[in-house]
Amino acid sequence: MCVGRALWSSPKLINLQLGNSVGHEQNRTSLHGSEPLTGRDGTKPDPGPEPPESFSDVVSLLPPVLWDMPGWGKNFGDVISQPREEARAGETVSAVFVSGNPRNNFQNEGTYLTVEKLDNDDKWNIVATDANWETRFIWTRVSILGTSLAEVRWDIPPDAGPGTYRIRHYGHFKNILSRINPYEGVTTPFKVVQ
Numbered sequence: 001m002c003v004g005r006a007l008w009s010s011p012k013l014i015n016l017q018l019g020n021s022v023g024h025e026q027n028r029t030s031l032h033g034s035e036p037l038t039g040r041d042g043t044k045p046d047p048g049p050e051p052p053e054s055f056s057d058v059v060s061l062l063p064p065v066l067w068d069m070p071g072w073g074k075n076f077g078d079v080i081s082q083p084r085e086e087a088r089a090g091e092t093v094s095a096v097f098v099s100g101n102p103r104n105n106f107q108n109e110g111t112y113l114t115v116e117k118l119d120n121d122d123k124w125n126i127v128a129t130d131a132n133w134e135t136r137f138i139w140t141r142v143s144i145l146g147t148s149l150a151e152v153r154w155d156i157p158p159d160a161g162p163g164t165y166r167i168r169h170y171g172h173f174k175n176i177l178s179r180i181n182p183y184e185g186v187t188t189p190f191k192v193v194q
Contacts, residue, residue, distance in 0.1 A: 068100040068173040069146040076100055076173045077185030080149060083167060086191045089158045093167070097185045099150035100173030102139050104180050111170060112137045113152045118164040118189065127165075128154060156192055164189045 039045055070076050081096035102112065113135060115128040130137050134155040141148045152167050168186045175181065 062103070065101045065103050065174050067146050067176050067178070068104070068148065069143075070098045070173075071143075071147045074098045076171065076183035077169065079185055079187050081151075082188050083190045086193055087156055088193055089156050089160050092153055092155050093165075093190065094151055094153040095167045095169075095187045097150045097152070097169045097171075099139060099148050099169070100171045100183065101141075101146075101148060102137075102150075102171065104174050105172040105182075107170065112150070113170065114168045115154050116166050116168060117161075118166075124166070127160070160192055162192055162194050165192055166190065 068076070070078070074080075076098055078098040079095055080098060081094070083093040083095050087093045107130075111129040111131065113130050114126045115135065116124040117127045119125055128135050134157050136151075136153040138151040138153070139148060140151070150169055150171065152169055154167065166187050166189045168184060170182070170184045172180050172182050
């Protein structure tokens with residue numbers, strides 16, 4: 001019996017294989033507990049194949065990104081709208097950046113934004129990313145010439161300590177030669193008070 005191989009493939013297979021292990025509480029509880037899965041003889045099962053990489057097979061009906069333009073007198077990552085200078089827990093702060101199209105790089109191993117806090121050693125520590133519920137990344141195309149903006153919102157959680165914070169935006173733009181280049185922008189620091 002190889003429970004490990006079927007865990008990601010089919011709930012029916014899981015139920016069928018778990019049904020074969022009636023009376024073996026260790027096998028049933030290990031699916032929800034912290035101990036590793038083991039066979040009847042105490043050995044760990046083969047982890048099985050890796051799930052297939054599916055991004056290359058995705059069909060998109062969206063038109064491709066032709067190019068991005070920052071707009072006259074602007075650069076990618078420039079902050080168009082800064083957060084207010086002081087905010088409290090429970091309030092929302094936001095910033096607007098000159099942005100490239102997020103489809104230029106999906107940031108699978110990264111993030112479109114960070115919220116950072118200044119510590120006592122004058123180092124910025126990340127306290128939130130786009131993976132946190134209290135952040136939002138809103139991208140808007142503002143002209144047919146490829147100009148777009150990204151708004152970053154942070155709902156300050158109740159447990160956010162007082163201090164100095166800033167918002168950073170990461171992105172990629174496609175130039176007229178179809179080269180994709182990274183950029184980042186950062187706001188001026190703002191205070192979170194009690």
